[in-house]
Amino acid sequence: MRSLPLGFPKLLVSTMAAGDVSPYVNDGDVTIMYSVVDIAGLNDILRPILANAAGAAAGMAREYLRRSSVEDAPSTPAARQKRIAITMFGVTTPAVSHARALLEAYPCTPYTFHATGAGGRAMERLISEGFFDGVLDLTTTELADLHVGGMLSAGADRLTAASHKKIPQVVSLGALDMVNFGPKDSVPEKFKGRRLVEHNPSITLMRTSRDECVLIGQDIANKLKEADPLKTEIWIPQAGLSTLDVEGAPLRDQEADEALTQSIVDGLKGSSVRVVVRQNDINDHEFVADMVERLLLMMELAPEEQ
Amino acid sequence: MRSLPLGFPKLLVSTMAAGDVSPYVNDGDVTIMYSVVDIAGLNDILRPILANAAGAAAGMAREYLRRSSVEDAPSTPAARQKRIAITMFGVTTPAVSHARALLEAYPCTPYTFHATGAGGRAMERLISEGFFDGVLDLTTTELADLHVGGMLSAGADRLTAASHKKIPQVVSLGALDMVNFGPKDSVPEKFKGRRLVEHNPSITLMRTSRDECVLIGQDIANKLKEADPLKTEIWIPQAGLSTLDVEGAPLRDQEADEALTQSIVDGLKGSSVRVVVRQNDINDHEFVADMVERLLLMMELAPEEQ
Numbered sequence: 001m002r003s004l005p006l007g008f009p010k011l012l013v014s015t016m017a018a019g020d021v022s023p024y025v026n027d028g029d030v031t032i033m034y035s036v037v038d039i040a041g042l043n044d045i046l047r048p049i050l051a052n053a054a055g056a057a058a059g060m061a062r063e064y065l066r067r068s069s070v071e072d073a074p075s076t077p078a079a080r081q082k083r084i085a086i087t088m089f090g091v092t093t094p095a096v097s098h099a100r101a102l103l104e105a106y107p108c109t110p111y112t113f114h115a116t117g118a119g120g121r122a123m124e125r126l127i128s129e130g131f132f133d134g135v136l137d138l139t140t141t142e143l144a145d146l147h148v149g150g151m152l153s154a155g156a157d158r159l160t161a162a163s164h165k166k167i168p169q170v171v172s173l174g175a176l177d178m179v180n181f182g183p184k185d186s187v188p189e190k191f192k193g194r195r196l197v198e199h200n201p202s203i204t205l206m207r208t209s210r211d212e213c214v215l216i217g218q219d220i221a222n223k224l225k226e227a228d229p230l231k232t233e234i235w236i237p238q239a240g241l242s243t244l245d246v247e248g249a250p251l252r253d254q255e256a257d258e259a260l261t262q263s264i265v266d267g268l269k270g271s272s273v274r275v276v277v278r279q280n281d282i283n284d285h286e287f288v289a290d291m292v293e294r295l296l297l298m299m300e301l302a303p304e305e306q
Numbered sequence: 307m308r309s310l311p312l313g314f315p316k317l318l319v320s321t322m323a324a325g326d327v328s329p330y331v332n333d334g335d336v337t338i339m340y341s342v343v344d345i346a347g348l349n350d351i352l353r354p355i356l357a358n359a360a361g362a363a364a365g366m367a368r369e370y371l372r373r374s375s376v377e378d379a380p381s382t383p384a385a386r387q388k389r390i391a392i393t394m395f396g397v398t399t400p401a402v403s404h405a406r407a408l409l410e411a412y413p414c415t416p417y418t419f420h421a422t423g424a425g426g427r428a429m430e431r432l433i434s435e436g437f438f439d440g441v442l443d444l445t446t447t448e449l450a451d452l453h454v455g456g457m458l459s460a461g462a463d464r465l466t467a468a469s470h471k472k473i474p475q476v477v478s479l480g481a482l483d484m485v486n487f488g489p490k491d492s493v494p495e496k497f498k499g500r501r502l503v504e505h506n507p508s509i510t511l512m513r514t515s516r517d518e519c520v521l522i523g524q525d526i527a528n529k530l531k532e533a534d535p536l537k538t539e540i541w542i543p544q545a546g547l548s549t550l551d552v553e554g555a556p557l558r559d560q561e562a563d564e565a566l567t568q569s570i571v572d573g574l575k576g577s578s579v580r581v582v583v584r585q586n587d588i589n590d591h592e593f594v595a596d597m598v599e600r601l602l603l604m605m606e607l608a609p610e611e612q
Contacts, residue, residue, distance in 0.1 A: 006342060006351060006354070006355070007351075007354030007355065007358070009358050009361070009362075011362075015420040015422060015425065016420075016422065017327070017331065017338070018327065018328055018331040018332070018333070018422065018423075018424030018425075019326060019327070019328050019422060019423065019424065019457070019458075020325060020326045020327075020328075020488070021323070021324065021325070021326075021327050021338070022324055022325050022326075023508055025323065025324040025340050026324070027324070027342070028340070028342070029339065029340055029341075029342050029355050029358070030340070031337060031338065031339040031340075031358070031362065032323070032327070032337065032338045032339075033335065033337040033338075034331050034334070034335055034336070034337075034424065035335075036312060036333070036334070036335050036419075036425075036428050037417045037418055037419055037420075037425075037428075038394060038418035038419065038420050038425075040406070040418050041406065041416065041418070043389075043415045043416070043417050044415070045312060045313075045417055045432075046417075048312070048313030048370075048373060049312070049313065049335050051369050051370075051373055052313070052315050052335070052337070052366045052369060052370070054369065055315070055362075055365040055366040055367075055368055055369025055370070056315075056317075056337065056361075056362035056363075056365050056366045057362075057365070058365045058369075059361040059362050059363070059364045059365020059366065059368070060358045060361040060362045060365065061361075062361055062365070063357050063358060063360065063361025063364075064354075064357075064358070064361070067354060067357055083349075088344060100346070100347065109349045109350070110347065110349070111343045111349050111351055111352075112343055112344035112346050112347070113342075113343055113344065114321040114322075114343075114344050116321060116322065116324065116325060117324075117325065118324030118325065118340065119321065119324075119342075119343075122342050122343075126351075151325070152325075182326070188494065188495065189494065189495045189496065190495065202329055
């Protein structure tokens with residue numbers, strides 16, 4: 001079911017749909033309905049739920065049919081716009097909002113992916129399929145979960161598709177100060193002595209250590225060093241990787257951040273990929289504006305005439 | 307949204323719907339659609355997904371309306387049937403299938419709940435709301451996950467609602483030989499030396515220990531000892547608690563099973579609740595048939611005239 005294209009209606013009714021649905025949804029738009037009781041013999045709990053499922057499937061199919069006939073019409077101006085993928089997390093939202101505002105003046109459409117693992121996987125897949133013309137990969141936090149064992153990893157292929165497809169990318173280090181776990185008592189034993197922040201009852205954030213930052217930096221450098229240096233830049237915000245990593249905030253660890261920077265700089269030695277180190281934090285408007293400008297330049301995008 | 311009744315159409319579109327959706331679904335029938343990209347500005351990924359959501363909501367609403375008018379019609383014979391909740395797991399499916407087959411001769415409708423945590427919670431809630439007339443609680447495995455820390459706990463209130471509502475219940479010990487974890491490397495450090503069975507790449511089963519079985523047995527006894535003894539029985543299958551706990555199967559641990567039995571028997575001393583100890587395994591047809599017969603008797607159900 002997951003191999004069907006995005007936008008094609010897909011509905012799954014299952015007794016497993018009340019827990020972790022990532023095996024079913026992965027990076028796609030499979031809609032999930034929890035059947036409450038087992039799908040084994042009809043009864044007056046299951047009957048209305050299956051009737052809702054039939055109604056939903058019919059409604060989506062009807063909508064899909066309508067859309068298909070509309071899309072056969074001559075293409076609208078929007079269809080000729082360039083597509084830009086952007087990665088976001090709660091703690092990098094100010095940066096992404098500012099980037100989106102700046103992009104409004106250009107003939108492009110931004111697509112924001114939430115860095116929850118599924119978000120990064122979906123973006124990498126769509127880049128591989130040729131959907132995007134450029135990437136503002138502000139929030140590479142999923143690499144921390146990959147290397148440290150958090151719950152929002154997007155897998156080992158994160159940060160590879162844009163290089164393979166040779167499309168312009170400006171990469172930054174958003175939220176690499178944190179690894180995501182579930183409720184506080186689900187944090188693995190070995191991490192119990194670490195700096196933890198309870199984001200809410202379901203999410204606990206752990207500060208990445210110096211050593212982990214070295215490892216993550218190496219991975220980033222390895223993935224980018226083979227990319228086209230005319231289309232790839234990495235921007236490093238030394239004053240903080242998220243809203244929680246600025247001066248005085250609970251995850252600030254300058255030493256770990258510097259280790260991350262050094263690891264990337266060392267790893268990219270001998271490559272021509274440009275590394276830009278700035279004294280701003282990731283959500284600083286000037287920092288964001290400069291990254292956006294570089295991406296637009298690499299994409300050869302000029303402002304739209306009004 | 308979860309407070310709306312079962313069967314009333316509920317649809318949630320979210321970037322969080324590709325991971326653990328239990329905080330949103332809990333024990334209800336909330337349908338979940340993953341939005342792939344953030345819901346922030348329209349683009350040609352989000353537009354068809356939101357259109358599908360609108361189509362699904364409209365389709366479900368249309369179906370709900372149709373159903374409401376049908377249900378205003380005079381009640382059909384099925385509506386006067388007694389409702390029986392049954393708990394099941396893969397490893398107790400043979401028992402439940404046989405129970406369902408036997409119940410076909412009676413004026414009742416069985417509702418099978420998959421013991422995944424959400425299933426047990428949904429059943430307890432519906433019992434509390436007066437939906438059921440009797441419970442064949444064959445598969446109490448969620449209590450193992452509650453006490454040992456597995457991922458399919460139904461919470462501390464599991465096995466309480468039937469006693470409070472004073473409806474007939476026959477309880478057994480299905481799948482209390484196992485605790486459920488995710489992929490093998492997600493099993494907590496402290497359990498690494500334990501007997502583990504990889505059910506599939508996403509599910510790892512751990513045999514409950516002797517000490518854990520004592521704890522689980524105490525909980526069961528505590529919960530049942532205040533129940534109405536005329537409406538409550540517990541049936542113990544000494545030759546195995548699941549298909550994996552029979553002679554020669556990978557989770558067989560006779561000593562732990564006996565500790566569970568002893569703990570229940572000791573805990574119920576002084577109560578009049580009937581404890582039936584048998585030499586069968588839980589999926590044995592004779593064992594199941596005898597439990598079903600007792601439940602029918604307590605529910606005062608006679609076979610339907612043909």
